Amino acid sequence: MILAANHLALIDPLFIGVVCPRPVRFIAKQELFEEATLPKRAFARALRAIGQLSVDRHPGQSAQEAMDNSLEVLRSGEVFGIFPEGTRSPDGRLYRGQTGLAWLALTTGAPVVPVALAGTERILPGGRRIPSLNRVGVRFGEAVDLSVWKGQAHRARSRRSATDAIMAAIAKLSGQEQVPRFAASVKAQPPRSG
DSSP states (O other), rough: EEEEOOOOOTHHHHHHHHHHSSOOOOOOEEEGOOOSSSSHHHHHHHHTTOEEEOOOSSSTHHHHHHHHHHHHHHTTTTEEETTTSSOOOOOOOOBOOHHHHHHHHHHHHOOOEEEEEEEEGGGGGGTTTSOOOOOEEEEOOOOOOOGGGTTOEEEEEEHHHHHHHHHHHHHHHOOOOBSSSSSHHHHOOOOOOO
16 A cells, blocks of 8 residues: 655654554655764664665656656555645645656555654754654545556556545645645755745
């Protein structure tokens, strides 16, 4: 099965992994596995301990490597976790999902379960080195019905529609406002001077 979650903080996979009754495998950017400092070393080792996979995000490599690794996880019967926004939300809203999620689901037939995280962004906000104690919520929804797009993984329009249906399920579960833009494009914009 695929767990599709909103993404608020770097530590989101840890919380999903703790509450899910089965081990969950995520793909994480290679930079998260660097061990230059003690906190980074601890975080990288925690990721490895819960079976997370590293992916190189250099152009031309990351997408195919991520898809190959994801297919391998699902075909071996494991639970695969994914953050369809592709990056953390810059402002707590839910951004447009990447269609690789729908391609995986439609290619493998794996059910997609929406997951809503809340409060993880308050554990270690930007600029802090020491985590704070805060209440965190993790909610699992019902599997999203993707049967209308069965056998259509090769069609871009079907992948987009299926992804949008999954994102709507996450928004309903999380209560987040949906934004019809990709989070990465918002993060790439220069800050407004004002």
